[in-house]
Amino acid sequence: MSVHDIPGTVDVRDPAVFAAEWEEWHRDKDARLASEHGFLAVTxxxxxxxxxxxxxxxxxxxxxxxxxxxxxxxxxxxxxxxxxxxxxxxxxxxxxxxxxxxxxxxxxxxxxxxxxxxxxxxxxHPDHPLRTGFTGTPAYAPDPRWVVTGRYEAFDAPRPTTVGASVEGLRHVYDAPGRVVFRLDGRELRLTAFNGSAPGTLTVLFTDETSGVTTYAANRHLAVAAPGPDGTVVLDFNRATNLPCAYTDFATCPLPPAENRLPVAIEAGEKIPHERGPVS
Incomplete structure (x- = not known):
């Protein structure tokens, strides 16, 4: 597949609906995080x-x-x-x-x-101060520019991939079924993908040029719906989320594979949580 075969930015027809759907999604995501026995309750x-x-x-x-x-x-x-x-x-x-x-x-x-x-x-514990004091996760305003289409390329066989963790010395091993190739600002980029939570879906861990500046340094996560029959996938970086380690030291979150360190600034999705310091 040549770079010219890789689709680019998605045309969002109604920006108001797009923003409203993102707001609802982000409220629901934070509500799950801060639920009675969610990750913010871990002591x-x-x-x-x-x-x-x-x-x-x-x-x-x-x-x-x-x-x-x-x-x-x-x-x-x-x-x-x-x-x-x-x-x-x-x-x-x-x-x-x-x-x-x-x-x-x-x-x-x-x-x-x-x-x-x-x-x-x-x-x-439901009364853990991290949970009771939670006021929400800061994020970039949703922008259709960061919704891009790409192509899923399955490997001949799943590749066992060892990655580091937010806990020093710990290692995680995941099977990578393939990679996602996409274009952003005229550049061809690739991300190794792991299996998602539902059959056929994918999950991507990545860092980019905003990591450690406006977004959490160690990792961000992006869920990707199952590829279409022709391998087309949609990457909505507005929905790039923090993993629990962004909020608490009591998590064992995986780090991205080395090849998933994007050489561009993804100014979309969730920022560094208030719990970790000021966000610009």
């Missing part, structure tokens, strides 16, 4: 080992081993797991990578998860 990231230990903000003593995650609850302590009360000793079992189980303790959710091959516990 700690605790790495488990074979040695049982208490976890601040959670009942019991926690450990992990060949059989998976184990909690030993004290007399009078109780968790709800899958709606059933648990007392004493409870084996959560082996948690799959990027999987997790939520246990309920009063108004708190205790997330038991595996990230980068390590078992972790993250309590989520």
């Amino acid at each position: 700690g990231l605790h790495w488990l080992s074979a040695e049982p230990r208490r976890v601040p903000g959670a009942p019991g003593s926690w450990s992990t081993g060949p059989d998976g995650v184990l909690v030993e609850l004290d007399e009078g302590e109780e968790l709800l797991v899958d709606g059933a009360p648990v007392r004493g000793r409870h084996l959560f079992g082996i948690i799959p990578e990027r999987g997790g189980v939520d246990a309920v303790w009063g108004d708190t959710v205790i997330e038991v998860a595996k990230r980068g091959g390590h078992d972790v516990v993250r309590p989520r």
Whole structure:
């Protein structure tokens, strides 16, 4: 495929409708982030080992081993797991990578998860100040200029791709099914894509020339709908979002592959959160 075959900016017919839809999308995104047990409610990231230990903000003593995650609850302590009360000793079992189980303790959710091959516990308290003080994520005003079409190029076979994480020393491995090629300001650009949350969809992690200036330095995320029959995809950079690590140190977010560092300024999407400092 030559560069001349790659579509460019999308023609948005009604800018007012476009802006209203973006505003609704951004409100919904922030509402999920700041929901009662959303990521802003996380009060700690605790790495488990074979040695049982208490976890601040959670009942019991926690450990992990060949059989998976184990909690030993004290007399009078109780968790709800899958709606059933648990007392004493409870084996959560082996948690799959990027999987997790939520246990309920009063108004708190205790997330038991595996990230980068390590078992972790993250309590989520609704009254956490990061959540209760949240006023929304700053973002660039929506601009149709940043809606571009491109072409999805599938690899012959998914490529296992190792990337870093917001936690030093941690690594994530994802299968990259292909890449997205597009044009912006007359330049051909490429982004390695991972599988999205729904079958057929894609997800892209990237940085650009705004990263660390007006947007979060480590990464931004863009969801991409399933490619059309001819491989056409739409990239709406107005909907480039922060991952949880932009707001809190209790996240293990993946970093973009090296090739996804765009040599242009994407002045669209979400900016550095207020929680991380002033935004220009």
